[in-house]
Amino acid sequence: MNAVGLIGFAFVGAAKAIEERYDVFGVTVVGVMTALGGGTTRDLLLNRVPNSLQSPGEVGLSLLGVTAAVVFVHYLDDGHQHPVVLTADAIGLAAFSTTGALLAHQAGLPVFAVVALATVNAAGGGAISDLLLGRTPFILREDFYASCAVIGGLTFWALAQMDVTVGLASTGCALAVLAARGLGLGREWSLPTVQVRERHDTR
Amino acid sequence: MNAVGLIGFAFVGAAKAIEERYDVFGVTVVGVMTALGGGTTRDLLLNRVPNSLQSPGEVGLSLLGVTAAVVFVHYLDDGHQHPVVLTADAIGLAAFSTTGALLAHQAGLPVFAVVALATVNAAGGGAISDLLLGRTPFILREDFYASCAVIGGLTFWALAQMDVTVGLASTGCALAVLAARGLGLGREWSLPTVQVRERHDTR
Amino acid sequence: MNAVGLIGFAFVGAAKAIEERYDVFGVTVVGVMTALGGGTTRDLLLNRVPNSLQSPGEVGLSLLGVTAAVVFVHYLDDGHQHPVVLTADAIGLAAFSTTGALLAHQAGLPVFAVVALATVNAAGGGAISDLLLGRTPFILREDFYASCAVIGGLTFWALAQMDVTVGLASTGCALAVLAARGLGLGREWSLPTVQVRERHDTR
Numbered sequence: 001m002n003a004v005g006l007i008g009f010a011f012v013g014a015a016k017a018i019e020e021r022y023d024v025f026g027v028t029v030v031g032v033m034t035a036l037g038g039g040t041t042r043d044l045l046l047n048r049v050p051n052s053l054q055s056p057g058e059v060g061l062s063l064l065g066v067t068a069a070v071v072f073v074h075y076l077d078d079g080h081q082h083p084v085v086l087t088a089d090a091i092g093l094a095a096f097s098t099t100g101a102l103l104a105h106q107a108g109l110p111v112f113a114v115v116a117l118a119t120v121n122a123a124g125g126g127a128i129s130d131l132l133l134g135r136t137p138f139i140l141r142e143d144f145y146a147s148c149a150v151i152g153g154l155t156f157w158a159l160a161q162m163d164v165t166v167g168l169a170s171t172g173c174a175l176a177v178l179a180a181r182g183l184g185l186g187r188e189w190s191l192p193t194v195q196v197r198e199r200h201d202t203r
Numbered sequence: 204m205n206a207v208g209l210i211g212f213a214f215v216g217a218a219k220a221i222e223e224r225y226d227v228f229g230v231t232v233v234g235v236m237t238a239l240g241g242g243t244t245r246d247l248l249l250n251r252v253p254n255s256l257q258s259p260g261e262v263g264l265s266l267l268g269v270t271a272a273v274v275f276v277h278y279l280d281d282g283h284q285h286p287v288v289l290t291a292d293a294i295g296l297a298a299f300s301t302t303g304a305l306l307a308h309q310a311g312l313p314v315f316a317v318v319a320l321a322t323v324n325a326a327g328g329g330a331i332s333d334l335l336l337g338r339t340p341f342i343l344r345e346d347f348y349a350s351c352a353v354i355g356g357l358t359f360w361a362l363a364q365m366d367v368t369v370g371l372a373s374t375g376c377a378l379a380v381l382a383a384r385g386l387g388l389g390r391e392w393s394l395p396t397v398q399v400r401e402r403h404d405t406r
Numbered sequence: 407m408n409a410v411g412l413i414g415f416a417f418v419g420a421a422k423a424i425e426e427r428y429d430v431f432g433v434t435v436v437g438v439m440t441a442l443g444g445g446t447t448r449d450l451l452l453n454r455v456p457n458s459l460q461s462p463g464e465v466g467l468s469l470l471g472v473t474a475a476v477v478f479v480h481y482l483d484d485g486h487q488h489p490v491v492l493t494a495d496a497i498g499l500a501a502f503s504t505t506g507a508l509l510a511h512q513a514g515l516p517v518f519a520v521v522a523l524a525t526v527n528a529a530g531g532g533a534i535s536d537l538l539l540g541r542t543p544f545i546l547r548e549d550f551y552a553s554c555a556v557i558g559g560l561t562f563w564a565l566a567q568m569d570v571t572v573g574l575a576s577t578g579c580a581l582a583v584l585a586a587r588g589l590g591l592g593r594e595w596s597l598p599t600v601q602v603r604e605r606h607d608t609r
Contacts, residue, residue: 017546023597025553026546040451045243047252049453053510053519070600104256113256127335132533134542136337140220140229147228191226194273248446250455307459316459330538339540343423343432350431394429397476 001174002099003061005092010035010065012089013129018073020133030129031066032059035092038124042100042117046107086185094177096122097149098170101156105166111157118153118173119146144184147191152177204377205302206264208295213238213268215292216332221276223336233332234269235262238295241327245303245320249310289388297380299325300352301373304359308369314360321356321376322349347387350394355380407580408505409467411498416441416471418495419535424479426539436535437472438465441498444530448506448523452513492591500583502528503555504576507562511572517563524559524579525552550590553597558583 013034017027036052036059043050052058100121104114123146127137139146155176159169183189216237220230239255239262246253255261303324307317326349330340342349358379362372386392419440423433442458442465449456458464506527510520529552533543545552562579566572589595 018600020542021599022546023599025556025597027600029546029552044247044450045253045256047250047453049513050451053451053515053522056516056518059518073600107252109256110259112259112262116256131334131537132543132546136223137335140225140232140335146232150228191228193224193226194221194230194276247450248456248459250453310455312459313462315462315465319459334537339426340538343428343435343538349435353431394431396427396429397424397433397479 001091001095004088005095006035006058006061007065007068008085008088008092009096009125010062011069011085013125014066014069015073016129016133018069022133027070028063028066030132031069032062033132034125034129035062035065036125037128038096038121038126039099041124041128042103042121045117045120046103090178090181090185093122093145093148093181094152094174097152097177098156098173100149101153101173102166102170105156105160105169111154114157114160115150115153118156119149122146122149122152122177144180144189144191148177148180148184151180204294204298207291208298209238209261209264210268210271211288211291211295212299212328213265214272214288216328217269217272218276219332219336221272225336230273231266231269233335234272235265236335237328237332238265238268239328240331241299241324241329242302244327244331245306245324248320248323249306293381293384293388296325296348296351296384297355297377300355300380301359301376303352304356304376305369305373308359308363308372314357317360317363318353318356321359322352325349325352325355325380347383347392347394351380351383351387354383407497407501410494411501412441412464412467413471413474414491414494414498415502415531416468417475417491419531420472420475421479421491422535422539424475428539433476434469434472436538437475438468439538440531440535441468441471442531443534444502444527444532445505447530447534448509448527451523451526452509496584496587496591499528499551499554499587500558500580503558503583504562504579506555507559507579508572508576511562511566511575517560520563520566521556521559524562525555528552528555528558528583550586550595550597554583554586554590557586 010031014027014031016034017030022030036050039058040050040052043052097118100117100119101114103121104117107113109117123139126145127139130137130139152173156169156173159172160166164172213234217230217234220233225233239253242261243253243255246255300321303320303322304317306324307320310316312320326342329348330342333340333342355376359372359376362375363369367375416437420433420437423436428436442456445464446456446458449458503524506523506525507520509527510523513519515523529545532551533545536543536545558579561582562575565575565578570578
C-alpha cells in the first residue's frame with residue numbers, strides 16, 4: 001500500500017507542477033515533496049532523522065511517480081482525476097494516515113497527536129506542494145480529503161483504547177480512511193464553511 | 204497568561220480563515236496552528252518533541268478559541284479588532300515571547316537565539332497561518348507587532364546578563380512586550396520601510 | 407567562502423524584500439532567512455539544534471549583508487543582478503552545497519540525502535524567503551540555479567565513492583558548483599519545462 005501511495009502522490013504532485021509550467025527540476029521537487037513531505041514533517045515532529053533521507057526505495061518510487069506523470073501527461077487531459085490515479089491517491093491517504101497514527105501511538109503520545117500525525121503524514125505533502133506552487137493548500141479550502149485522515153486517526157486511537165493489537169488498529173484505521181474517501185468521492189461530500197452554517201441558522 | 208493567549212491567538216486565526224471562506228476543517232487547522240504553531244516551531248529549533256503534541260490542555264484551549272470565533276463571527280463585523288480580542292492577543296504575544304526567550308536562555312544559547320526564539324514563539328504561528336491563507340505574513344509588512352517580541356527578547360537577555368533571577372527576567376520580558384504593544388497600538392506605530400527612509404534622506 | 411556567501415545571500419534576500427516594500431523588520435528577517443534558512447533546515451533534517459542559533463558570527467555576517475542592501479539599494483537599479491552580488495551569491499551556492507553534502511556524508515546517509523541536503527542547504531534559504539515574499543520559489547520555476555547544487559552533491563558523492571579524502575571531495579563539489587553556475591549564467595542556461603519537451607516530441 002505504501003508503494004502504491006508513494007507513486008500516486010508523486011504523480012499527482014508532478015502533474016500539478018507540469019500544469020504550472022515548472023521546469024524539470026521543479027516538477028521533480030514538487031512530485032517528490034508531495035510523496036515524501038508528509039512523512040518528513042511527521043519525523044521532524046517526532047524528533048527523528050526523516051526516514052525519507054534514509055530509504056532509497058521510497059525515493060525511487062517517488063521518482064517513478066514523477067516519471068509516470070511526465071510520460072502520461074501527454075495522453076491525459078486531466079490526469080490527476082483519472083480513476084487509476086484517484087485510487088492510488090486514496091490508497092496512499094490510507095497508508096500514510098495509518099503510519100502516522102501508529103508512530104504517534106508508539107511514541108506514547110495522546111489522542112490529539114495521533115490524529116495530528118495521521119493528518120500531517122497523509123495530507124502534509126500535498127499542503128507543502130500547494131505552497132510551493134503558490135496555491136493555498138487545497139485541503140483547507142474544499143473537499144472531503146484531510147478529514148478522512150482525521151477519521152482514520154480517531155479510529156486508530158479508539159481501537160487502541162480497546163486494547164486490540166496494533167495490527168488490528170492499523171487495519172481498522174486504513175479501512176476507515178478508504179471507506180471515508182470512497183464515500184466522499186462517490187457522493188461529492190465536502191465540509192461546510194462557516195458561512196454556509198450561518199445561512200442555515202438564519203433561515 | 205498562556206491560556207488567555209492560546210484562546211486569543213486561535214480566535215484571531217480562525218476568524219481570518221472564516222473570512223477567507225475556508226471549510227470547518229480549514230478554520231480549525233488555521234486557528235490551532237495560529238495558537239500552537241509558534242511553540243511547535245520553537246521546539247523543532249530546540250530539537251525537542253513539540254510540547255503541543257503532548258499537552259491536551261493547550262489543544263483544548265485552542266479549540267475553545269476556534270469555537271468562540273465560529274460563534275461570535277455572526278455578531279461582530281471585524282472580530283479580530285475588538286478590544287477584548289486585541290487584549291487577549293497582546294497577552295499571548297507577551298506570554299509566548301517570554302516562553303521562547305526563557306527556553307533559549309535555559310538551553311545556553313546566545314543573544315541572537317534568545318531574540319529569535321522569543322519572536323518565533325510569539326509571531327511564528329501568525330506567520331504560518333498567513334502562509335496557509337495565501338497571504339504574505341503580516342508581521343513582515345506592517346505594524347509594530349513582531350518588534351514587540353524582539354524588544355521582549357532583548358529585555359530578557361539584558362536582565363539575564365545582570366544576574367537577576369529567571370523569574371524576574373521573565374516578568375521584565377512580559378512587561379516590556381505588553382508596554383511596547385500597548386504603546387504601538389495606542390499611537391498607531393509602524394516601522395518605516397526602506398523607501399520611507401530614502402525619502403527622508405533625499406529631502 | 408562561507409562568509410562571502412552569507413553576506414551575498416543576505417544582500418539578495420534583503421534587496422528583494424526592499425523591492426516588495428517590506429518594513430525594516432521584514433527586510434531584516436527575509437535577509438537573515440535567505441542567508442541562514444538553508445542551513446537551519448538542513449540541521450532540522452539532521453535532527454540537530456541549528457548551527458545558526460549558536461554562532462553569532464554567522465548572524466553578524468548576515469546582518470552585514472542586510473545593511474549593505476539597505477545602503478546600496480539607493481545607488482543600484484537592479485542590485486541583485488550586479489556582478490559583485492552574482493559572484494558572492496555563486497560563492498555562497500558553492501560553499502553551502504558543500505557543507506550540506508559533507509554533513510549528510512558524515513551522518514552516513516545515502517546518495518539521495520547527500521544531494522537533497524546539498525540542495526536544501528544551498529537553495530532552501532532562497533525558497534523560504536520567496537514564500538515569505540508571497541512568490542513561488544524561483545528555483546522551481548526557472549533558471550539553472552538549484553541544479554548546480556544537485557550537480558555538486560552528485561560530485562561529492564561520486565568522489566566519496568572513490569575513497570578520496572573528505573577534503574578533496576569537498577573541493578571537487580565546490581568547484582563543480584562554481585563551474586556549473588558560471589557556465590549557466592554565461593550561456594543563460596535554463597532547464598526545459600515538460601511543455602517544451604512535448605513540443606519537441608511532436609515536431
